[in-house]
Amino acid sequence: MTSSFRLPTGGRVDRSTELAFTFNGEALTGHRGDTLASALLANGVHQVATSVRLGRPRGIVAAGAEDPSALVQVEEPFPEPMLTATTVELHDGLVARGLPGQGRLADEPDPARYDAVHAHCDVLVVGAGPAGLTAALTAARAGARVVLVDEQREAGGSLLGAPERLDGAPALDWVAAAVDELTAHRDVRVLQRTTAFGHYDDGFVLALEKRTDHLGAQAPANRARQRVWRIRAGHVVVATGAHERPIVFAGNDRPGIMLAGAARTYLNRYAVLPGSEVVVFTSDDAAYAAAVEIADAGGHVAAVIEARAKAPAHWAEECARRGIEVRTGHVVTGTSGTDRVTRAHVAMLADGVVGPRTGIACDTLLVSGGWNPTVHLYSQARGRLRYDAALGAFVPGEEIDRASVAGSATGEFTLAGALRSGHDAARRALASAGLSTEGLPAEPELPVTDPEPPAQPTRVLWSVPDPDPDAGHGDQRFVDLQRDATVGDILRATGAGMRSVEHVKRYTTIGTAHDQGKTSGVIASGIVAEALGVDVGELGTTTFRPPYTPVAFAALAGRDRGVLHDPVRVTAVHDWHVMHGAEFENVGQWKRPWYYPQDGEDLETAVLRECAAARESVAMMDGSTLGKIDVQGPDAAELLDRLYTNLMSSLKVGSVRYGVMCGLDGMVIDDGTVIRVADDRFLVTTTTGNAAKILDWMEEWVQTEWPELRVHLASVTEQWATIPLVGPRSRDVLAAVAPDLDVSNDAFPFMTWRDTGVAGVPARVCRISFSGELAYEVNVPAWDALAVWEAIFAAGRQWGITPYGTETMHVLRAEKGYPIIGQETDGTVTPQDLGMAWVVSKKKDDFVGKRSFSRPENLRPDRKQLVGLLPVDGDVLLPEGGQVVEVDALSQPPVPMLGHVTSSYRSAALGRTFALALVRSGRERVGQTLYVPLEDELVPVTVTDSVLFDKEGSRRDG
Amino acid sequence: MQLIACPHCGPREETEFHYGGQAHVAYPAGNATLSDEEWGQFVFFRDNPKGPFAERWVHSAGCRRWFNAVRDTATHQILAVYRQGEPKPVVA
């Protein structure tokens, strides 16, 4: 098909480039500067899609983001659903098709990059139309840091779609000069193809820049396809223009029915004649320009159907000069046509009564019911709206902090007014951002506009009555084209008693589609108000929420995808673990070695081997992720006494003590070791996952409750790498790498620490054990960790030293009944519940949590307590999280549940499976048989003490 | 993205902060003598007004200092910030 509707001259398209594209399987061409919509219209294609519910043919209604109807799926270069043809910039090789209301997500990962950039400015101007450009120029000339964002490929706004003149020359000359001046300013950033989609607190605006979409397959792969700008502005000038408001009538959805202003844009900006036989239906002056310009461009305008009793004199004259009939007091009541409108049904409308109809043949019907200021961004920032009855539109109310509205977004629709309001808004913005306006001339230097004809008030007409409601085709007065929602649907909602537009919106789904009701929302309010006999202003409109236009999740995710999705924290020994085949476990953001499979071992086999090494010879692990906090100051011991359940002030320098912290409610929040470095200095460890939380917790007490304590806290989690060395042979290995250390039990007893050289590196070695075995923990500065690790590994080789991961660590500690915070505890477990009453000091007057231990709830004998469970069949591994019940057959629910399995493992040392569980009155139940559901069975288990291995602790000293 | 003015570092994005609940609720000294109900009130109950509310915040990604803020719970607007130990300012 040839571009038969493209005019030979004019417009902003580059006729020297021919772009080949495919729509619905048909090969077509367009030009650089086209949207998919303008290129389709140039090819005479009006029907784009079919509607979601009724399958009715649908076409192109608007020329921008407000289009409610022309939904397409882009297939190439990459599948992307639910775009409007009016916002897809044409590029060579584009393949798209119309959608039946719903699209298809790509089933492969999007290869494109997306990113985000923070920007700061004194004044952010949204919209590069006449008001926005004036605002940006004014602010820039005053020396402000300015960001100007505009969603089109080039600046100009409404001037792109109308043959306006400024200073006696084409207005676009002024636009070009303005852009040149702005881009020459060092402190001005102009972003085209960038839609501000969210306006939040404190001058924060999110904008989506489409950076390479228009390049199609030529888009460089390294360049972000879309970018989210995170703009923090001293003041925001919203110069977003206005959306034309349609009038609803029966059959108003046929392809070829278009907003009059959109037709002007296609004509003037894209040099496309929207049709050959045109009827214009209007209740507003602006549509006459469309009629006149189309006639001048060679289209035939059959008639202007003027809903008002009188046509504006200037335009009536212009029409008469071109032989265009103007029928005043008339409306379009309906249309005919299958794939496109072929006839407009026209009748007199007086006092709500439709007169006899006549038909006018047409292939294009242009509609205008006035204009709605694009108040979305203003309203998102909590700007209040006011109903302007003369405009039939909601306009910004009083100004809000850090935002002003300019141009037709205020309801000021003249060009001169827009320029002036852009200037004034910039001055307010400068004042609000605390900038001087002294450099600006007293009287603004604004371009001179041509005189505008006197305006005649808009007639606010939401919908035209259906003259033939019983025709049997159902209501065809579509309010929301994308949702196939009609006037009848609204009346059903109000008939059912709904009184709020928010309720009507949710009942009818009007305004909930991709366009968020840009053309339908105000009309819906108007129709509801009419139905209820209330004032539209009092009824209000639905809430404007971000995003203004759809934003892909990929763009919001930006570069926080894949490996960058969340920081991956690694220890100083990480590369060694990788080289030695470790499987990793995520613990918070850390990657921790989980187990080290050898020769195709599975988890179970590897863990049994690693456990056996720790119990029978020697094993080592990377414990560097443990949280570590340096506590320093004369009151350090006092602070720890207040925060731990047990006494820390009695700890001797050189010794180590295990400690538990509780919340105010007496529930365990963390545990770890405390070593006393000096009288006034301790090093405490926290669990891996709680490191930051516990430091915050301690700081909160120090800073907010006890500022009198002379103590300071510092995180040293990553200062120190920590290497637990575990097993009967650990002493031999340590002796080999720490030649200056007397490793004998007497010289270096359990729960003490020593500073010494390990592999030539200054180290702190603690004799502590999380496995019940003879064990040490070697701490060295993180940057020496790999060397020390390798030295220990080499020294232990003769005893078969075995690196082990978190899974083995868990088994070893569980065999000893040691709880893991967050596994055995869940914020409802006291130390007593864990069988650790011994860790709760009776000597201290107070510590955090103490008072709660005597609350009746915490003294109940039937609290859940930590016990061991031994499945009667020692091969059965209980599921962690499995419920514990008393009965051997499940009755009808509810089945009383006694607790749950917290840990469950296969034990090399025990030669069987075992579990830990929190069980109601658990300690009283030792010896009882209880049951745990596993698939369809109830597995019998024997309740035992939580310590299952080496109850006497005989292995601790080697 | 709201800005919160750390009284030490100045305005920063809200993601740098953590919330710490109602301010000016002192840890009761000598709490052994409190009744279970009094202790329960302290541990579990806090005010939840609509309107200005004095709260603890910590600039966790910044200077790690706890401070207090008066925030309007209806609008999220932060009406005042003040350092630990400073009295609660009078806000309109």
Add this chain to the structure above:
Amino acid sequence: MTVDIVSRTVQDSARRSPLGTYAGQLAAVPKGVSIREVPFLTQLDLRVEPGGEAAAAAERVLGVALPTTACTAVSGVDGAEVLWLGPDEWLVVAPAGQDALEGDLRAAVGQQGAVVDVSAQRTTIAISGPRTADLLAHGCSLDLDPRVSPKGTCVQTLLALAGVVLVVRDEHAGDVWVLVRSSFARYLADWLLDACAEYEDDPSWR
């Protein structure tokens, strides 16, 4: 046997910095910026009451007044820099190997404060070049315009999803140190490298 192991490991015990394996990749970024790790710097967390005796004693050791203006850093003697971290907290950053400084400072502040060696807690990524601020703007919400963040600005904030201490070291936002916790260093380096991919073919970065 024991002796063998010790002698061999001492020889092998060359320190490993968190980004030691990243040097090549960091060196290959587009020319608008230059990124390198400055490893093994001496770093001490210093806590004293500003204006007090201990502060004065620390200042004598450092040869410079502790900055009391929030979010600033100053240079002391022997290449030491003192970074404001909080109203009573500073990070002293000195060249690698200044092992005596910790003891000197602790002796100076005595019981009136605290000194903690955090040299291995963080590593330092030096980013320089004309596009430094543009690169950081991909993940840092603070305004690095020199008029807002002049030389000597020192902020603790988030860069991408990692907590950092960011120090502006020249007048044009063209020399910035990013101190990052060691476990986050590779994440941040990966993030920076990925951010640079955008500019591989950008003539203004060549």
